Amino acid sequence: MTLARRSLRRVPRRRDRRGRGMRGMLHPVSSPGYRTRAERFDDLVLEALEPIELRWGSELADLDLAVDDVPEVDRTAPDELSWGAGVLADAGVPLAQLVPSGVDPDGMPSRARIVIYRRPLEARAKGGADLADLLHEVLVEQVAEYLNIEPDAVDGGGGAE
Numbered sequence: 001m002t003l004a005r006r007s008l009r010r011v012p013r014r015r016d017r018r019g020r021g022m023r024g025m026l027h028p029v030s031s032p033g034y035r036t037r038a039e040r041f042d043d044l045v046l047e048a049l050e051p052i053e054l055r056w057g058s059e060l061a062d063l064d065l066a067v068d069d070v071p072e073v074d075r076t077a078p079d080e081l082s083w084g085a086g087v088l089a090d091a092g093v094p095l096a097q098l099v100p101s102g103v104d105p106d107g108m109p110s111r112a113r114i115v116i117y118r119r120p121l122e123a124r125a126k127g128g129a130d131l132a133d134l135l136h137e138v139l140v141e142q143v144a145e146y147l148n149i150e151p152d153a154v155d156g157g158g159g160a161e
Helices: 002-007 037-056 118-124 128-147
Strands: 063-068 087-090 093-099 112-117
Touching (some): 037 063, 037 118, 037 128, 087 128, 093 118, 112 118, 118 128
Parallel strands (some): 063 112
Antiparallel strands (some): 087 093
């Protein structure tokens, strides 16, 4: 009986005695401050991918795109820094990774995907336009690796092979 009484206890309410509590949302939906940095970054990634997808849409049908904040680190050593295949790195810091299709650790088939790392890219960009250009370059490199063609061909310098 005492166990049942403990589980029914309620947390005391916090009172707003003088009406000075939050009255509404901090930012209205229409203001730029409403969206988080991660949501704005996701929009930039989709904008950077759009011209590539218009040109190579049918070839990219089996490719997924993901955004992570930072890359996962399995092990580190002060004198050794190496990344696996498909990693696009700048000064030893991975910016994106192409993960080939295969079988995941649970034994389920997985699709190929490009993983974009938000925080390293934001740290390297000087502003919004610079970040958009950097994202476009990274996506061109990763799509070129996925399609096994030159990056100039992906960006419009050559034709489909």
